[in-house]
Amino acid sequence: MNKSKQPTIKEIAKRLKISTSTVSRALNNHPSIGLVTTMRVKKLAEELNYEPNRTAIFFKQRKTFTIGVILPSLSEAFFSAAISEIENYANSKNYTVILGQSLDDPERELKIINTMKTHRVDGIILSSAKNTREFDYIDVLKNAGIPIVFFDCVPDIPNINAIVSNLKTGMLQAIDTFVSCGHQSIAFINGPGHLPASKEREGAFIKGLTNNNIPINRDYIVYTDLSEQGNEDAIIKLVNLIDRPSAVVSFNDYVTLDAMNAVRKKGLIVNQDIYFISYANYPIWKYMENPPMASIEQLPGEQGAKASQMLFDLIDINVEGDSDDKSAIQGQKIVLESKLVNQHL
Template sequence: MKNGKATIHDIAEKLQVTASTVSRALNNNPRISDATKKKVLKAAKELNYQPNNIASALRSGKSRLIGVVVPTANRNFFSSVIRGIEEIANSFNYKVVISQSYDDYEKEMQTIEALLNVQVDGVIASIGKTTENVDHFKKILKKGIPLVLFDRVTNELDVSQVVIDDYFGAFQATEHLIKEGCKRIVHFTSSQNINIYKERKRGYEDALLKHGIAVDPELIRFSKLQLEDGRATMQEVIDEKTSFDAVFSASDYSIMGAMQVLKENGYKLPQDVKLVGFGDEPFTSFTEPTLTTVNQKSIPMGNITAETFFEILNQKDQTNIISKKTILKPELIIRNSSLNQENI
């Protein structure tokens, strides 16, 4: 066996049949008898044969692999989207290759290059926070490979997108705080190059204006929205003696950091400060007080993203693909962190 790896020729030699017979048996060709297929599969198992997917892809033009690029897989939102994608992909006998960009532009470019090198049949991606140049995604399209974006998308690419209505979710969250009596609402946001943060900020601002509350730039704080960013930003607001009675964050992680710092500084929650996050991460239902947040419909988003991908993949005329944008409605999950005492 060459390099210690079994090939179809090794299986053929073991069974005294042709390599083409082995290949057809492994691919369940109806011209091969069931008895021969069983012998081939048994020999393949005994020799620990692993198919060369790249070679197979070159021969057939299909690898039956989908590249899925996410900023990070250890967030409930992204892991749930991946689960939704896999549910549909498996039904089409496709597998997904999951790659993480870690919100790093260079890593994202390298990931796309690697996926193209292993001959994936298409790419599903959520763009990283630091990505401003999308030429690496344009390279996918130039190769005639389907590309579908979800959650973090860009209008620079004429491709199908699946997103939630971030504006509506943020508007709902902010209006809820206003109805609970809040007027000085701090907003944690991130890079406005990313559509989701731009839309959440716009929803926050429009809810204030609807209720006659002026938008105060001093209350809008930018960061990477990690837990440590929430801690640092909240401490800055307190140290600056900025007047505030609520915090609405575009991320559950940074609102968790804010909650920790508020408690450390002696604030009572929700009596002194009310809190709302975004994402409905599992920990939000276990904090004290439990956190109000926005559910992003992650599994349905994954399902619809994959369904959209296969609609494109199965079109005969790949030169005339019509892009579409699917917008899902988020849901405000109201918990104790944003309610007046009498409503708890």
């Protein structure tokens, strides 16, 4: 045999005096092929250093065996936990993950989506950039036969496939916990008002106060654009009030980090003059001397795992072409319950 020539299925079939289809099935552990034949085929394939022709496989199966994952930031612990589960699931399906980070820039996000579409990924998992307002790419991907599943930051539009965390349950538990510790002046640092997650958090915050017969003080609800300066401005607005709140729920842990730093600069003592609870259970809290009073867990790992499962179900349906199954799963939304954890005090 010419050593420079890549061995093929035909060569293995010829040597073993069996059909090429039998070789192909044996290499893919097809149940119709006996164990002895499968072992013979794999043994010879290994001896010949046979490697599958991926291009031919892609063409035959209408798959590239890659999925795209687009996240706001790979450096955030929340998304690190999610991507670990996504990669684990994809690996179990013999898929490769192509990563992109939008940095919460809608133009960058759209560019990554178009690049992944051009490279014919079999599907996309996306946590939308916080400033994205246009979602025309959903129909573009649909027309290209590329399913998309959203998680965490999900657009407020109908008939999309998504995994979300119910932010209300954790917020209600946070308010109840503050009240049980004697707090009545409870404030909320919310994110950008246009975000569905901000609206959901605020609605739950007001409900939590109402459930505990605490009057709604609109001065106690402030907003941040999630920048460091915006986070500091928000907490300073609260601590400068004549009737300063004693407890604060924050949009996320990064807002809390900046807020805690700002109140220390003002000469206040965290967990004495002012207490914090925030989304979403930042792992580093356990190493800090004065962490927040508690955290609201949003289950990023579970979101990532379930988003993967949903995406691969859609990919399989696309390939098999079962329109009934496709319509059954289209527009599916799975909701996971957030919960209060790591009560440090």
